[in-house]
Amino acid sequence: MASADHYEDVVKSRGDEKFAEFEPSKKGLWGHFHDALHSTPALVPLIVLVAALIVFGIVLGGRFFSPFALTLILQQVQIVGVLAAAQALIILTAGIDLSVGALAVLCSVIMGQLTFRYGVPAVAAVPLGLACGTAIGAVNGWLVSRIKLPPFIVTLGMWQIVLAVNYLYSHNETIRAQEIEAQAPFLQLMGMKFNVGGAVFTLGVVAMLAVVLVLTYVLKSTAWGRHVYAVGDDPEAAQLAGVNRHRTLMSVYMLVGFICGIAGWVMIGRFGSVSPSATTGVIGNIQSITAVVIGGISLFGGRGSILGAFFGALIVGVFELGLRMSGADPQWTYLLIGVLIITAVTVDQWIRKVTQ
Amino acid sequence: MTRPVLEARGLVKRYGRVTALDHCDFDLMPGEILAVIGDNGAGKSTLIKALSGAVQPNGGEILLDGKPVQFASPNDARAHGIETVYQTLAMSPALSIADNMFMGREIRQSGVMGRVFRRLDRRAMEEFSRAKLAELGLMTIQNIHQTVETLSGGQRQGVAVARAAAFGSRVVILDEPTAALGVKESRRVLDLIQEVRSRGIPIILISHNMPHVFEVADRVHVHRLGKRLCVINPKEHSMADAVSYMTGASVPDNVAEPA
Numbered sequence: 001m002a003s004a005d006h007y008e009d010v011v012k013s014r015g016d017e018k019f020a021e022f023e024p025s026k027k028g029l030w031g032h033f034h035d036a037l038h039s040t041p042a043l044v045p046l047i048v049l050v051a052a053l054i055v056f057g058i059v060l061g062g063r064f065f066s067p068f069a070l071t072l073i074l075q076q077v078q079i080v081g082v083l084a085a086a087q088a089l090i091i092l093t094a095g096i097d098l099s100v101g102a103l104a105v106l107c108s109v110i111m112g113q114l115t116f117r118y119g120v121p122a123v124a125a126v127p128l129g130l131a132c133g134t135a136i137g138a139v140n141g142w143l144v145s146r147i148k149l150p151p152f153i154v155t156l157g158m159w160q161i162v163l164a165v166n167y168l169y170s171h172n173e174t175i176r177a178q179e180i181e182a183q184a185p186f187l188q189l190m191g192m193k194f195n196v197g198g199a200v201f202t203l204g205v206v207a208m209l210a211v212v213l214v215l216t217y218v219l220k221s222t223a224w225g226r227h228v229y230a231v232g233d234d235p236e237a238a239q240l241a242g243v244n245r246h247r248t249l250m251s252v253y254m255l256v257g258f259i260c261g262i263a264g265w266v267m268i269g270r271f272g273s274v275s276p277s278a279t280t281g282v283i284g285n286i287q288s289i290t291a292v293v294i295g296g297i298s299l300f301g302g303r304g305s306i307l308g309a310f311f312g313a314l315i316v317g318v319f320e321l322g323l324r325m326s327g328a329d330p331q332w333t334y335l336l337i338g339v340l341i342i343t344a345v346t347v348d349q350w351i352r353k354v355t356q
Numbered sequence: 357m358t359r360p361v362l363e364a365r366g367l368v369k370r371y372g373r374v375t376a377l378d379h380c381d382f383d384l385m386p387g388e389i390l391a392v393i394g395d396n397g398a399g400k401s402t403l404i405k406a407l408s409g410a411v412q413p414n415g416g417e418i419l420l421d422g423k424p425v426q427f428a429s430p431n432d433a434r435a436h437g438i439e440t441v442y443q444t445l446a447m448s449p450a451l452s453i454a455d456n457m458f459m460g461r462e463i464r465q466s467g468v469m470g471r472v473f474r475r476l477d478r479r480a481m482e483e484f485s486r487a488k489l490a491e492l493g494l495m496t497i498q499n500i501h502q503t504v505e506t507l508s509g510g511q512r513q514g515v516a517v518a519r520a521a522a523f524g525s526r527v528v529i530l531d532e533p534t535a536a537l538g539v540k541e542s543r544r545v546l547d548l549i550q551e552v553r554s555r556g557i558p559i560i561l562i563s564h565n566m567p568h569v570f571e572v573a574d575r576v577h578v579h580r581l582g583k584r585l586c587v588i589n590p591k592e593h594s595m596a597d598a599v600s601y602m603t604g605a606s607v608p609d610n611v612a613e614p615a
Contacts, residue, residue: 039501083609149588222474228457233448240410240446242431242460 012095037351041296041304042336045311046345048294048340056322065204067199074205077317078266079104081208081310083284084291085215088309091292092219093232093252094301095144095151099136100260104257105276107133107264108164112175112274114231115184122186130261136162137257138250145249154286163281167170169277177272190269204266208310211259228252233302290337291316294344298352315340361386361558362407362438362527368415369402377413378582384527389549389559391569391590394579394602397415401531403579404562408440409433413575420526422585431460439524445516447558448477449505454478454485456504488522489515492551510541514548519553528552529560532566546572566595577601 037043057065059200064070090097111129114120120128136158143154180187190204219225227248230238239245263284269276280287295312297304316337323333364382368375371488376399384390394400405411409427417424420436427433447456458481464470465477482500489500494514504512514534520528530549532541542565549572553559563603565571569576570590578585578601585601586608600606 060468176489217473221476223464223476224474226451226459226462226476229451230448230455230459233450237444237448238447238459240430240440240442240444241448241456242434 021251034351041348041351042308042311044344044351045295045308045315049311049315049318052318052322056326060322060325064322067197068092069321069325071173071199071201071205071257073314073317073321074208075200075202075270076321077313078204078208079263079270079280080284080287080291080316081313082211082259082263082266083288084295084309084313085208085211085306086263087214087285087288088254088295088297088304088306089228089233089252089256089259090151091232091289091299091305092301093249094226094299096155096289096299097140097151097256098155098285099140099162100256100263100288101259102162102166102281103133103136103260104263104267104284105278105281106136106169107261108267108274108278109166109170109276111187111265111268112180113170115187116175116179122184123305125184126186126265129264130258133257133261133264134254135257137254137260139290141250144158144253145246159285159301166276166281172276174276175274180268180272180274187265187268187274188272190266191272192269202269204269207262207266211262212306212310213338224248224251229302231301232289258275269272287316288313290341293341294337296344296348296351298317298348303352312344358386360384360419361421362560364403364407364416364417365388365419366416367403367406367413367418369399369406369411369413375582378407379416380583381580382407382422382577382584383587384558384560385575387553387556387558388486388574389553389561389572391561391563391573391576392579393563393566393569393576393598398579399582400562402577404440404529404531404560407433407527407560408438410440434523437524437526438529439520439527440529441513441516441520441533443535445512447504448510449518450503452501452503453489453507453515454482454488454500456515457481457485457488457522482555484522485518486605488518492518492521492548494518508541510537510544511612513537513541514543517545519547521555521557524557527560528557529562531562533561534563534565542568566598569598570595578608580604 069276079163086100087097105128110132111125114125114128135270140154140158143149144151190202190207192203193200219228227238227243230241230243231245231248235245267280271278275307291312292309293299293312294315295304295310297308319336320333323336324330360383362382362384364380367377367382369377369379380403381398382403392400392404400412406413409430409432412428417423418427425436425529428434433440448459463480465475469475471476486500492514504515507515517530517533520530530574531548533545537545546568549559551562561569561573573590576588576598578588578598580602588598588601588608597606601608
């Protein structure tokens with residue numbers, strides 16, 4: 001070295017000094033609890049869910065804790081549960097999808113209209129409906145990823161477009177349950193019930209569980225899942241690290257469109273009929289976002305799990321049924337869900353703190 | 357004379373009417389640490405981006421081991437064994453160390469689980485990450501599942517360097533690796549750089565920190581006005597010389613100042 005300033009030599013001569021050690025700092029029970037929550041974000045909604053079940057169980061007794069009542073909750077949340085899984089995927093990429101509910105309704109309408117207006121066999125109409133959902137998801141994804149529009153704007157527009165198309169295309173006509181039952185029972189497949197010791201399940205519930213479990217596996221154990229988190233966390237970093245950001249986003253939005261199609265099929269099973277004015281089209285987005293937020297998924301992307309969103313949907317279902325069974329005014333449900341949303345985000349902020 | 361590992365001949369890159377690289381040459385010899393210094397706007401980051409595939413030059417050629425190569429993306433350069441540690445580190449804070457090390461090049465399990473279900477081989481990736489961190493003396497990392505956000509700046513840099521060293525078989529490029537670090541952490545990263553070099557991998561080091569450059573570099577590439585002004589030996593020149601060359605205050609003996 002030509003220059004004479006050796007002002008960093010002090011550090012050099014003390015080179016054996018400890019650096020970058022990863023010794024876990026001492027923490028009490030509370031610290032460990034915090035750690036567990038930090039590494040498993042789905043734990044918070046699970047605790048809330050169990051607590052809610054216990055409270056309602058104590059207040060309502062065996063009436064609530066019967067297999068019938070508990071599986072009724074599953075049946076009531078099946079549509080929102082599927083939509084919440086889709087919404088969770090989008091929110092993991094730091095996006096938001098306002099069009100999920102409308103898309104589900106449109107897919108159900110397409111399945112119904114294809115069968116009843118054009119005489120397409122129901123077995124083919126369902127995959128075509130799913131394909132339409134995927135295609136609209138692809139449009140959303142392309143606008144977000146290539147044109148770089150904010151997901152909120154894209155899906156706000158798409159929500160209105162899809163709802164309008166849905167009414168225009170169906171002439172606002174409902175296909176009645178009896179007709180479907182007589183001519184195309186396959187459309188109602190998701191409504192098929194089976195009984196396991198007093199517990200009543202429908203195929204729609206099974207579909208919801210399947211969607212949740214498959215997504216959980218894929219997000220946790222495949223490269224694609226890691227890429228979804230990485231893109232949601234920091235898209236620039238993911239890109240530089242070798243992740244194809246565009247392909248990841250496109251696949252997420254297309255998959256979400258497909259899952260919305262499944263939600264549409266589940267809707268036909270649940271209601272029996274195909275109705276373009278189903279409320280899911282208008283409030284499905286907010287319901288799914290509510291479930292996702294209560295489920296502890298960060299709206300800033302990259303954090304949370306599908307299971308959390310599923311628990312979030314179940315929490316809402318438990319509150320709705322529990323309060324109804326105890327004879328409370330339904331407004332209490334909304335009030336409590338509102339409190340829950342704010343609490344969930346507060347808890348999330350606390351968990352996100354790495355050190356206390 | 358040995359042949360350069362990575363060289364560039366007459367690279368040109370224009371952004372609209374601005375010429376960032378003006379027929380720039382570049383040579384990286386085997387096993388050396390080559391520092392690239394230059395004033396802000398001299399075009400050194402464009403040069404580095406061209407070499408790492410993040411930017412495609414308008415003219416000139418890049419040769420790797422004497423053979424012309426073209427990088428359409430950072431992944432192309434990576435496939436040729438050129439790894440870059442970006443100033444931003446390019447890591448996902450919410451993911452674990454192992455996840456980050458293997459981002460974009462994950463290992464799948466063998467057999468049906470890997471081929472059909474695309475299941476990742478977590479264990480292999482974790483063992484590899486642990487081994488690589490240990491090689492660079494970062495064995496103090498106890499929990500490979502730790503998320504990157506729980507690491508300090510120096511530790512993150514350490515993981516990023518380990519990632520580059522693990523996969524960079526030909527060249528490792530480090531962009532301002534000590535800019536965001538404290539004195540002690542910088543020291544550790546400089547040790548890491550020498551550790552990587554001692555394993556025979558040549559390194560391109562971009563830095564504004566003259567003491568760091570003069571300490572570790574074998575040769576210093578001075579970049580000025582979009583091209584290589586000169587390459588100096590840090591043992592024969594002072595830091596003051598280097599700074600005056602790169603700012604244009606003085607001209608090295610064997611070079612005629614253009615413009």
